[in-house]
Amino acid sequence: MSDGASIILSNVLEGYLPFVRTLDPPSRRIWDLACARTSSLAVSWCGDEKLVVTPQALDPDFVTDVARVIGAGHVECVTPSHTGESLSHAVLHDELVLDTIRSNLRRGATLRAWSWTREVCALRDLLAAEVGNFESESPPGSSHWSAAYLDSKSGFRDSAVRDAARQTVLNPPFGWICSDLETAIDTVYSWNACGLGAVVKADKGAGGVGTVVLPPTTPRQRIGALLTVAARICRPLARGPLVIEELVRCGNQPPTTVSVFAVTNIRGETVVHGHSRFAASEGGRYLGAIVGRDALESPIRERLDAIANVAGRIATELGYVGPFGVDGLVDGGDQVRCIELNARRTLATHLYDVGASLAGPAWQNIIALASADRIELGKHCESYGQLREQLAPSWYPIAGAQRGVFVASMDPPSSMGLREVGLVAIGEESRDASDLLRAAHRALGADIAPALDRTFPSRLRI
């Protein structure tokens, strides 16, 4: 491997452990599968020469196809022999994988990960002791606590309101940090009496799970029951801390969710990789994103850049180095109200990397990309090859142009066949990319409603 090469630890499940450990077994199984699928996105991340370490083996044809689409020179995938909750632990116990990583590091590769958990930091420290100094996109020494702090809903609120300057730029919705569900119920009840809607968030919720939206029209007498039942279904809600925020609206419509992704480095610089507009289910669950040309208006992009810079400064002050995304809502006054920070890679990260691979540094002005990460397959599909056949008419590139669709994530191969996949559509502009994605959905006979939405209903009716 040469300079600029990467070793990518796709430790998605490990990153979500504080959340998934609170789930009951059936929900946990679904979440484990979703994490395994997300892990396969790592093939699309970061440059054209990489060693990708995933918890489950990937289909070689899938890896070859993704590498071909993004024009990657060399993509090698390895998987530890026994993977449990923690990919880092599994790597530590697999001498073969460890050797491969060591040799790549000695050749100058940079270590990257989905999330800088304490487990992966321990692995990094062990490798540093064996290999010597190497490049790593990670918080130094004992600063990885800052990732857990910033990644939590309460931690982000705490840091966002620390001073007036930050508060002005990040502009979080008015809210409280509550210790328990009982106080949260009383708070929402009180706001409801004043005609205000509320959003209750579990501190360690993820992907919209653990978030309950209670519009001002919610009958007062049902608030307690709604939150209690939600807490029974989703256990992170039953434990503190909880964050309660005012419900942001855009007129009578739900607001657009936007995001900015950036990486801070050891020199304290923040490099913005891209901005996105999220496609979300009615209950606020993440379904996909649109990025690139005309995905967002210029003023919103500029605001997101300012937000990334402030968030980057907050992160570096605490010693955090690495990738992060800030999510926000665009309210009726076109102001971006920041709602959370993910101190890790995000589900839209691969779009920025694919965009840059296809169209260079100015890709956001040249092409648009749309993703759908949780496509439930309608037609039975036994293998990746069969899936590809179904998508053949819209496969990238269509007629040699920079348009088309490819599979960016998929379930690990199993005897049950494929159930859910994630697609990326590349188009000249947002509408083109969205149309291509819709055509691919039709070709797959797919139901957009994902399993996760069924497991954690976004709207409870009592």
Next chain:
Amino acid sequence: MKQFVFANILEYNLRTLGVGTSEFEMAAWDIPGTDLADLAVFWGGDDTTVLAPQDVDAEWLADIAGTLDLRRLRVWASCGRTRSLCDDIARDGALLGAIRGEVGGALLGAWGPTPQLGTLLRELGMDGHSRTVGLPDVDLFWLAWDLDSKAGFRHFIRQARLEEWVAMPEGFIVPDAETALEATAYFSGQNRGCVLKTAHGTAGFGILRVPPVGTIPERDRVLRELRSRMRFDSGWIGRPIVIEEWITGRFGEDAVSVTADFEVQPDGNTYYLGGGRMRMKKSQYYMGVVCGRGALSVAITERTVKAGAVVGAAVAAHGFRGLFDLDFVVSGDGSVWVTEMNARRASPSHVFAIARRLRGDHWYDDCAVLANDHCTLAGAHDASYRQVRKAIERFQCITRASSVSVIPTIVSSLRRSVPYIGYAVLAEDAERASLAAQEFERLLAEAVGVPVQGHAT
């Protein structure tokens, strides 16, 4: 005016313990929570009925009524089946009937707003703040509870942009104890100590202090204790943890801990009730207070009053009315830092009430009060209020010519296996109050026949 006072200290403290607290842990809070209910006899006015979890010594009650010149002072004890005073009252038909019979035209007060109190007030039709004293509207009990938590208060101050007037030590709200443990690295990396606090710790419990990295064995001991507590102590599980810089006094000694009480009145204005220097055991656990003349410098008092006014105005804007207390630490360079808010009646509340009753509204300019809430009479057999009274009588004989007086504030605790009492000494200034407290403890030791561990100095 007639007042009914709910001495719901134990009920309030239980809520701080959180879900999943073991019976063993809860039992540890029973004794202080029940004994401190004695303090409620000082909270009301001229005609006060205290609803308490247990009966009190009738002789002591008559003495207090006489000393404070109260027209009527009664204690109605609940059956005490559960740890919740208000639930017990609601289940006791006779007691509830008696309250209903007399509550018309009276004001209701309490230690703090709890869900059980809210339910009882609603049942009595007394849930508006025009019918209560020192309490927010029942619909806003949640606000008091949120402000009462370390994380909630810290976030409120920052969100309301009050840090210019209400300086807090640098710190973070972290999601769990494990992250807090790791976040100690932030402070130790800068050679600073830090303090870890549970969301609802009280009286110094739920606080761990991690010294600067210079004292590694002590630091490791504290971190081991935290790891251990994370396994069984409900305060450290499932709730946010606040980690903040450890403020020290001059030459690295303990900082002076200060407390000040306020009330947001029904018109939204904030009224200063009093403030003083807290007396701490092991630099952490609240034992009492010294307040009034000579207890604090004018500059410190002014800063605490200013902070109280700012916080009072901010919480009043959200609808909060009632009593609250702010705790401060004064660093070696004289800076005053706010560390927490208790959105309820606080421990020195009775001290300010006694001083105001005996010396008028501006008592803090005329006298000082030293309160000791935990004067231990270890080894005393059959300790009784009679013995305490004898010590007080002898003390009054000695100090007859001066304006010094002693008032026993907690006496139900005399029936404990390790008996203790609470008392307050009024004197011309803080120094004289301290000397008088030492003298009283000497006489008390003679009266009960065992050494007194009073920490009066």
